[in-house]
Amino acid sequence: MEFDKEVDASGLNCPLPILRCKKGLSDMASGQTLKVISTDPGSVKDFNAFCVQTGHQLLQLDVDENSFVFYIKKRPD
């Protein structure tokens, strides 16, 4: 999947993946896509909750045995 920016939150625990994601989105334009890599199993629920509450769109979640990769489209201003 195509993306405009990547944030690697591997090895970090709650709430750092969410904080890194928020920081990553802050200097992006509406409609751009951020890729976030996390190894925290709790982040699956948390990223869903983050997107539901903030209005950013979770486009895709790829899960392999070691990591979770989120593709998040930044909301309109």
Place this chain on the structure above:
Amino acid sequence: MAKSLALIASKGTLDWAYPPFILASTAAALDYEVQIFFTFYGLALLKKDLSDLRVSPLGNPAMPMPVPMPNLLQMLPGMENMATMMMKQKIADKGVASIEDLRTACLESSVKLIACQMTVDLFDFKPSDFIEGIEFGGAATFFQFAGESDVNLFI
């Protein structure tokens, strides 16, 4: 309109330093407006130097220990330092943020940190003991924000 969160942080140990800063930084990431009111031992979380924060196994029976240890041993000199060192090591190993990092995240995301003026005076703390960018206020100051907040928690 943005939601808002008002927290009272009343504890000053390494373990209890986490809940207010985790909740505040996460709420800020979710676009909440956030204030934390630090009172009594919670003021320790606003000190410039956080290296004094400790965790005590004494009177804390739920704290996981490598070997079961009776209170009579936990009270010996050095045990608290050892428990604190072990906890800090575990925090680093598991990729859990340090308190400094979470506090910085709060400040960067405009979480308002308020030190309880009464307890500052009570404990003879000086404004210079604390980090920059905090405010000082009393119970009425807290309620001005808390009364309008969606979520209020005492920690």
